[in-house]
Amino acid sequence: MPYADLSFEQWNELSDGAARRTAQDIADRHDLTVVGLKNTAYAGRSYRMALFDRDGMQFALVTGGRPALGYDAARFQPSPDQAASYADSASEYGLPPLAEYVDAMTSPVRSVEMPAMLTAVEAFDPCEVPLAPDDPQVLELVASAGGRLDGMSTFHSGGGLAVEFDQAGQVVRARATREVSYDEAMDGLASIGLRTTTADEWEWACGAGATTLFRWGDDCPNDGYPFDYETGTHRQTNLWGLAIGQDPYGHEATTERTIVCGGDGGSTTCGGSGFFLGWLTLATAYRDKEFGRWLASDDGYADEILTRPVIELS
Numbered sequence: 001m002p003y004a005d006l007s008f009e010q011w012n013e014l015s016d017g018a019a020r021r022t023a024q025d026i027a028d029r030h031d032l033t034v035v036g037l038k039n040t041a042y043a044g045r046s047y048r049m050a051l052f053d054r055d056g057m058q059f060a061l062v063t064g065g066r067p068a069l070g071y072d073a074a075r076f077q078p079s080p081d082q083a084a085s086y087a088d089s090a091s092e093y094g095l096p097p098l099a100e101y102v103d104a105m106t107s108p109v110r111s112v113e114m115p116a117m118l119t120a121v122e123a124f125d126p127c128e129v130p131l132a133p134d135d136p137q138v139l140e141l142v143a144s145a146g147g148r149l150d151g152m153s154t155f156h157s158g159g160g161l162a163v164e165f166d167q168a169g170q171v172v173r174a175r176a177t178r179e180v181s182y183d184e185a186m187d188g189l190a191s192i193g194l195r196t197t198t199a200d201e202w203e204w205a206c207g208a209g210a211t212t213l214f215r216w217g218d219d220c221p222n223d224g225y226p227f228d229y230e231t232g233t234h235r236q237t238n239l240w241g242l243a244i245g246q247d248p249y250g251h252e253a254t255t256e257r258t259i260v261c262g263g264d265g266g267s268t269t270c271g272g273s274g275f276f277l278g279w280l281t282l283a284t285a286y287r288d289k290e291f292g293r294w295l296a297s298d299d300g301y302a303d304e305i306l307t308r309p310v311i312e313l314s
Contacts, residue, residue, distance in 0.1 A: 003029075003313040004115040008063040008209070011116075012048055023050045023061070029314055030118070032059070042239040043216045047208070049241040052118060059311060060241040062205050064116035069203045070109040071285040073102035076213055081222035082276045089274030102213070106285040112200045118311040119197070119205045122243050123252055123262075125304050126188035127180050131161075133171035138163055142171065177304065182257055182296070185305040196307035199254045202261040205308065207284035208239035215245065220279035225269040234282055244308070248281040251291075252306045258292040265291060 003026055014022065019037055027034045035051035035058060050061040078086070078098060086098045095101050131138055141157055154164045160177040180188065189195055197205060207215045214220065216233040226234055226248055237243050244262060251263035264281045268274075280286060294300050 004064065004117070006063050006116040006313075007065045008047075009065075011061070011063045012046070014048075019048055019050070023052075026050075026061070026118075026313065027052055030054075030311055032118075032311075040239065040241065042208075042236065043210065043212075043233070045208070045210075045239055047239045051121070051241060054311070057124070057309070058121040059118035059309075060121050062117055062119045062208075062240050062242075064114045065209075066111055066113050067204055067209050068109060068111050068211070069107065069200055069207075069285065071102070071106040071213060071283065072109050073099040073106070075211075076102055076218060078276075079219055079222075082220065085222055085274050085276035089277050093273065102280070102283075105280060105287065106213075106283055107199070107203065107287050112204070114200065114204050116313055117201070118313065119201075119240065119242060120309040121237070121241060123250060123306040124189075124309050125177070125306055126185040127177050127304050129176045129178065131174040131176055133174060135174065137161060137176065138171060138174045180305060182253065182305060185253065185307060186255075189307060189309055194309040194311065195255065196252075197254055197310055199256050199259045199261060201310065202252065202254055202308060203284055205240065205242060206238065206245045206262065210239075210284065213283050214279075215239075215284050220276070220282075222275055225275060225278035226282055227266070227269055245282050245284070248278065250306055252308050258289070258296045259287065260292050260295060261286070264288045265295075267291065 011019070023034050023037055026032070032052040032054050035053050037048060037050050040047055040049045052059045076099065083098065089095060141155070141161055141163060154162060156162050162175050162177070163171055164173040166172045186196065212218045215238055221229065221232070226246070229235065234246055248263035248269055249266035251260040251265055253260055262282070268281055269278045281288070
C-alpha cells in the first residue's frame with residue numbers, strides 16, 4: 001500500500017513493531033531520520049505520534065482519510081460567557097446574530113479526500129536566513145551591543161537580526177529576516193524541496209478530525225485573548241504533534257494566496273474587539289476573507305510569511 005493511502009485507523013491499529021518498521025521505511029524513502037514514536041492524547045482522543053527530522057526541521061505524520069472539514073454554526077452551543085462577549089461586540093460593531101457571524105467567518109462543511117503526509121511541527125518563515133555564530137553580521141552586532149547583552153537570552157536588532165545566547169553568554173543561534181513577497185516565499189520553499197499546505201490540508205492538520213469549533217472543543221477563556229495566555233490547551237501540540245493555531249498574530253499562508261489560516265494578523269486582538277471574537281480566530285476552520293484579500297493585494301503588507309511545509313509521501 002502506498003503510504004499516501006495510510007489512514008488514521010490503519011496507522012493506529014498497527015502493532016508497535018509494525019509502526020516502527022513503517023516509520024523507518026518512510027524515513028528511508030524520503031531521506032529523513034526517525035525522531036520517535038509515542039502514544040499521545042489530545043482533547044480526549046488518542047493517536048500514535050510519529051516524528052521525523054529533515055536537516056533540523058521536524059515533521060509529524062498526518063494520516064489520511066476522507067474527513068469532513070469546515071464548520072456548521074448551527075451545531076455551536078455557546079457558553080453564557082461566549083454569548084455575552086459576542087453580544088457586547090455585536091452591539092458595538094453592528095454584527096449579525098452569533099450563528100450567522102460564525103458561519104461567515106468559517107469555511108463551509110465539505111468532505112475531502114486527504115492523503116497521508118508529513119507536516120512540519122512548527123511554522124516556517126522563508127523570510128528567515130540562518131546565520132552562523134561567527135558570521136560577520138553577528139560578530140559586529142555583539143561587539144556594538146556590548147554590555148547591553150548581559151543576562152539576555154535573545155537580542156533583536158533594528159535591522160532584522162536576532163541572536164540567541166546560552167547561559168554562558170555564547171551565541172547559539174542567529175538569523176536575519178528580510179521582506180519577501182508571497183511568490184518569493186513559495187519559491188523559497190520549493191528551492192528546498194517543500195511546499196506549503198493547501199487550505200484543506202491546513203484544516204486537517206490543525207483539527208485532526210475534531211468536529212468542534214476549536215480543535216480542543218467549543219469553549220474558550222472569557223477574560224483575555226489567546227495572546228494573553230502563555231499556557232493552555234491552545235498552546236499545546238495537537239493530536240498529530242503539531243504546534244499550530246496557537247497565536248492569532250501568527251497566521252499562515254496556504255497554496256491559495258487569498259486564504260490564510262490560524263489567525264488574523266492579530267487585528268481582532270489589537271483592536272480590542274472582544275474576547276470571543278479574539279478566540280474565534282483560532283477556530284480550525286476560521287477564514288477572514290477580507291484579511292486574506294488584503295494580504296494578497298498590492299496594499300497588503302507582512303513582515304513575515306509563515307508557512308506550514310509538507311512532504312508528500314510515496
